[in-house]
Amino acid sequence: MEIVNKVAQSGIITINLEHYYPEGGVTPFDLKDFLFKGLILREKDFREGLAAVDWQQYDRKVLAIYCSADAIIPQWAYMLVAVYAAPHVQALFFGTPETVLGKYYDQVVDNLDTSAWEGQRIVIKGCSDKPVPADAYVALTRKLRPLAQSIMYGEPCSTVPLYKRKATK
Numbered sequence: 001m002e003i004v005n006k007v008a009q010s011g012i013i014t015i016n017l018e019h020y021y022p023e024g025g026v027t028p029f030d031l032k033d034f035l036f037k038g039l040i041l042r043e044k045d046f047r048e049g050l051a052a053v054d055w056q057q058y059d060r061k062v063l064a065i066y067c068s069a070d071a072i073i074p075q076w077a078y079m080l081v082a083v084y085a086a087p088h089v090q091a092l093f094f095g096t097p098e099t100v101l102g103k104y105y106d107q108v109v110d111n112l113d114t115s116a117w118e119g120q121r122i123v124i125k126g127c128s129d130k131p132v133p134a135d136a137y138v139a140l141t142r143k144l145r146p147l148a149q150s151i152m153y154g155e156p157c158s159t160v161p162l163y164k165r166k167a168t169k
Helices: 043-052 075-085 097-111 134-144
Strands: 013-015 026-030 062-066 091-094 121-125 150-155 158-164
Touching: 026 097, 043 075, 062 075, 062 097, 075 091, 091 097, 097 134, 121 134, 134 150
Parallel strands: 013 121, 026 062, 062 091, 121 150
Antiparallel strands: 150 158
């Protein structure tokens, strides 16, 4: 008796958001390390501190720029970090590493070429080993809904139906 993989023959397309997870995760860049006595940002010291950073350590990273100290940080300070970091990083955002991961996935989903998925039956894979944020799943569902024939969540062999296009008369 021949074993037939009915899932492979079904024509269902599986999208795994884990494949888009940034290599190495999100790297934090905390301005608290540049504050005078942990409280005050002094422009001259801050500029000198940024100039001394080995920015190559951030090559191809997703960088989260934020300050974990309870201090007043001028907007230009975050912008100056972006000036130094931009030539090295894959992407950079303002926020904690957790919020930046969500922003990163929003960008990934926005940039996905969905043309091959039009009119298709799609499974958005669940059970990832990496911490893909829930908002990434919501953003992908929002993007796929106008074009997919159906959207399901889970594994191809065991899915939860989310959306099915109604037949037009």
